Amino acid sequence: MTGPKGTEVAVVGAGLIGLFSAHYLLDRGYAVSLVEAGAPGGGAARVNGGWVCPARSDPMPSWGVVRDGMRALASPSGGSFFLHPAAVPGVAGYLARFVANAPASRFARSWDELDVLNRQTASLVDRLVEAGIISDLQDEGFLMLHSTREEAEASWASLAAVSRRGLAPAPEPIVGREALLELEPGLGPASQFGFLHRGDRWLNPSRLVDALVESVLSRGARLVTEAPVRAVRQRAQRVELDTPAGVVEAEHAVVAAGAWSESLLRPLGVRGYVTPGKGYSFSVHPEHPPTHVLRLGGTHVGLTPMGDRTRVVGMVEFDGKRDGVHQGRIDLMKRLAAPYLAGIDWEASTDERVGPRPMTPDGKPLIGSVPGSDRVVVATGHNMLGLTLGAATGRLVADLVATGPAAAVRAFDPMRFSRGPLRRG
């Protein structure tokens, strides 16, 4: 333990990043208070697909995503990306920087930088399994489903390239419908070709949130709920968190408020362009529940087996809000998914939910201390990867609190967008 025993750290937000940070701060001997606006896991944490997927951790900005986004916007039926016209002024700064980060060389560099965290994920997750915090990790593989051989070959080639990064084995050979039906009997007519890709794993994220809360509380952490932090202020030797119920004081603070972080960071001089990209999930109850994660062609919709139900996840929606289910998005996900699957009563779906992903323009999180407020550590902007990168982020946060800027990873510098137009790290 290198943290001075009993030094107080207040963590803003009991989502995935706040909870993982609390876990590793406790390991170092800190006294941790979690200050949460609502209840733990109130943002994107419980909505998510449950994929612990270091092999699939490419950053979002790329020409492919820009192209898919433009197509979706131009399509009358919409697509997996949705930008509400009224939200354009609010997201223009994010989008301009997103496009600036799309060129292949920037995409490749960001991916290498994300791998600094990704390479730690498997062993940290294995340790959380040993500690009994993760109890339902599944590793039967991701089954990629396609309607044409050409599409399957393109998808296979891109995952073969991903595997060369060393975080997962090469995908298994492409097979036809008959072999796919042996793996998963509940496939529909669009599932003509496909292949299995092992390496990445999945779990029930809600169960993980509950287990992390139970674990940190049992180790002495304090949890303050229904306490939205309005401001974070650094004083001489302390940090103050202003909440409607009063001021919470500590020696250090960690800002891990997910898609709500930007308004807390701006007064500290950090312009992170953290933007809510809403994602949707709902449950279905298939006649033949899948035993693999299913990825459905180019739809950007996926299915995760989760105990007695199957979770359907997808959609990136920018409407300037952090909540509010638009039924049209759920209906579209169902229309996109239905041809690939059989034996599902889509009308009988349950648990329809939305969660705000904390998106950043270069697809990388903001993790580091704040110049001029060195007692405040930022840990947010995990885009689509907060579950995958959560454990490695939490450990880095604990290092930053313990050793200060010496532990900083330049690629995640929270100030990288604050220094000039369209700057990246």
Ligand SMILES: Cc1cc2nc3c(=O)[nH]c(=O)nc-3n(C[C@H](O)[C@H](O)[C@H](O)COP(=O)(O)OP(=O)(O)OC[C@H]3O[C@@H](n4cnc5c(N)ncnc54)[C@H](O)[C@@H]3O)c2cc1C
């Ligand atoms: C549909 C969907 C599917 C996804 N699938 C995956 C996946 O399969 N794998 C993966 O790795 N990632 C996935 N993600 C992304 C992942 O869920 C996020 O990256 C992750 O939740 C971000 O963690 P966070 O702690 O930063 O934010 P959150 O988990 O959203 O937590 C933020 C917390 O801060 C609290 N808060 C906000 N403001 C304040 C305030 N002022 N004061 C105090 N507390 C505050 C909120 O109430 C919330 O509890 C998915 C996301 C969505 C929406």
